[in-house]
Amino acid sequence: MTAGQLADGQRIDAVVCDAQTQRLAELESAVVALRAENETLRAQLALRDHALDATPSFFVIARQEHPAPIIVYCNKIVADTHGYAREQLIGKPITLLTQWVGRNPKSMTEVQEALRAGQTVQLEDEVARPDGSTFWLGVSIRPLYDSGGRFTHTVAVGADITAKRIETHKKQELQNKLLAEMKERERIGIELQLAQKLESVGRLAAGIAHEINTPIQYVGDSVYFLRSAFEDFDKLFDNVNRAAATLPEGARETYKHEIAELEKKLDIEYLRSEVPKAFTRTFDGVERVTNIVKAMKEFAHPDAIEQNAVDLLHALETTLLVASNEYKYVAKVRTEFGELPYVVCNVGELNQVFLNLIVNAAHAIKDSGKDSDSGEITIRVAAEDDQAVIRVRDNGCGVPKENLSKLYDPFFTTKEVGRGTGQGLAISHAIVVDKHGGEISVNSEVGVGTEFTVRLPIAGRSARAAP
Numbered sequence: 416m417t418a419g420q421l422a423d424g425q426r427i428d429a430v431v432c433d434a435q436t437q438r439l440a441e442l443e444s445a446v447v448a449l450r451a452e453n454e455t456l457r458a459q460l461a462l463r464d465h466a467l468d469a470t471p472s473f474f475v476i477a478r479q480e481h482p483a484p485i486i487v488y489c490n491k492i493v494a495d496t497h498g499y500a501r502e503q504l505i506g507k508p509i510t511l512l513t514q515w516v517g518r519n520p521k522s523m524t525e526v527q528e529a530l531r532a533g534q535t536v537q538l539e540d541e542v543a544r545p546d547g548s549t550f551w552l553g554v555s556i557r558p559l560y561d562s563g564g565r566f567t568h569t570v571a572v573g574a575d576i577t578a579k580r581i582e583t584h585k586k587q588e589l590q591n592k593l594l595a596e597m598k599e600r601e602r603i604g605i606e607l608q609l610a611q612k613l614e615s616v617g618r619l620a621a622g623i624a625h626e627i628n629t630p631i632q633y634v635g636d637s638v639y640f641l642r643s644a645f646e647d648f649d650k651l652f653d654n655v656n657r658a659a660a661t662l663p664e665g666a667r668e669t670y671k672h673e674i675a676e677l678e679k680k681l682d683i684e685y686l687r688s689e690v691p692k693a694f695t696r697t698f699d700g701v702e703r704v705t706n707i708v709k710a711m712k713e714f715a716h717p718d719a720i721e722q723n724a725v726d727l728l729h730a731l732e733t734t735l736l737v738a739s740n741e742y743k744y745v746a747k748v749r750t751e752f753g754e755l756p757y758v759v760c761n762v763g764e765l766n767q768v769f770l771n772l773i774v775n776a777a778h779a780i781k782d783s784g785k786d787s788d789s790g791e792i793t794i795r796v797a798a799e800d801d802q803a804v805i806r807v808r809d810n811g812c813g814v815p816k817e818n819l820s821k822l823y824d825p826f827f828t829t830k831e832v833g834r835g836t837g838q839g840l841a842i843s844h845a846i847v848v849d850k851h852g853g854e855i856s857v858n859s860e861v862g863v864g865t866e867f868t869v870r871l872p873i874a875g876r877s878a879r880a881a882p
């Protein structure tokens with residue numbers, strides 16, 4: 416090897432060395448740059464973590480895995496609220512965070528299916544912590560996809576909604592209370608109307624009954640007097656005729672002739688046969704008026720405030736008598752009265768119920784176009800266990816299904832003004848259910864008829880309320 420060659424060889428070595436040094440320097444600066452970039456990234460991630468930890472919202476990222484997704488990230492509030500340290504959650508199945516109270520485990524499969532279908536799932540439910548305490552979680556879960564469009568992760572954003580739920584619950588309670596108060600007011604209003612109606616009907620009926628009672632007694636007494644006077648005159652007439660037979664012949668003939676003329680003229684024979692019948696009819700009429708007056712007095716019962724043991728069968732007969740004008744042109748009434756002990760009740764109020772049921776039945780029969788031959792109201796009464804059961808059935812027009820739930824609403828009526836006010840059944844309901852601790856129900860078919868059933872505790876409301 417020559418000196419020149421040696422020098423060249425050294426030059427080549429020097430060149431290689433320079434290149435390596437430069438490469439090293441480049442690599443070093445690349446490492447420095449990478450470190451710096453790493454630092455920046457780490458700082459950015461730390462900032463994001465801080466930011467997410469500072470928010471009151473829940474934030475969870477989970478990786479899709481079988482059998483359950485794995486938590487890859489959650490912010491601090493998720494861990495705190497669920498009762499874990501964050502380290503206990505990262506890398507663990509999502510089921511740690513989904514201990515729904517009262518939600519069936521199948522529903523998590525449904526959530527997964529919805530996510531796989533690309534849907535966002537919203538849930539609001541109670542979640543249990545490891546110590547058994549619970550809180551309400553509201554959460555929205557969305558699917559995340561990789562660059563190849565594969566469903567790889569989910570992100571869930573939510574919040575502890577316990578306070579909101581409590582507030583909503585309180586609002587709901589307040590609303591319910593207001594509603595109950597409104598209903599109570601409505602009930603008091605109905606009771607007031609009932610009291611007024613009963614009072615006015617009672618006062619009116621008692622007044623009319625009183626007004627009729629005195630003159631009908633005069634009529635009765637006078638007719639009685641007239642009948643016995645007529646009988647006396649009749650006897651006198653017979654005796655005079657008999658005495659005439661003892662007159663001398665000529666006078667007797669004259670007398671007989673004149674009397675016969677007079678009898679013919681005055682139609683005495685007819686009077687003697689018809690007047691007693693007229694008296695019988697008059698007595699019958701007076702008796703009927705007396706009975707109706709008595710029934711009106713009993714029906715109205717304006718003074719009965721308390722509950723007494725009452726013969727309800729008699730009360731129904733009384734009501735039927737008072738209401739006869741309402742039904743007799745449209746229906747026949749059939750009664751099937753079984754054995755019934757006395758029922759502790761306010762009979763004046765119950766008469767109102769029976770009257771309304773009977774009048775409603777008569778109206779329904781009239782509306783169906785029936786008359787007193789084809790229309791029929793059946794009233795059945797029986798004792799069933801400790802209840803008196805009164806059933807009022809008609810073969811009238813029936814109640815359409817959509818009206819059945821409204822029947823007891825105050826002012827619900829299908830009748831024109833002047834025929835109904837829609838208070839009858841509301842008042843009946845208040846009397847039977849609230850005042851007597853009973854029940855009222857209805858069975859109806861359009862075109863066939865309707866049956867109302869009233870059930871009353873035989874021993875009265877207080878007996879039912881007792882333990």
Ligand SMILES: Nc1ncnc2c1ncn2[C@@H]1O[C@H](COP(=O)(O)OP(=O)(O)OP(=O)(O)O)[C@@H](O)[C@H]1O
Nearest residue numbers: 775776779813828829830835836837838839840865
């Ligand atoms: N037996 C029945 N058959 C068919 N519909 C009935 C019968 N009873 C009640 N209804 C229906 O229920 C509605 C309410 O009855 P409710 O007795 O409360 O009021 P009303 O009879 O209309 O008026 P009010 O009784 O105040 O004079 C009636 O308008 C009618 O449509």
Ligand SMILES: [Mg+2]
Nearest residue numbers: 771775839840
């Ligand atoms: Mg009515």
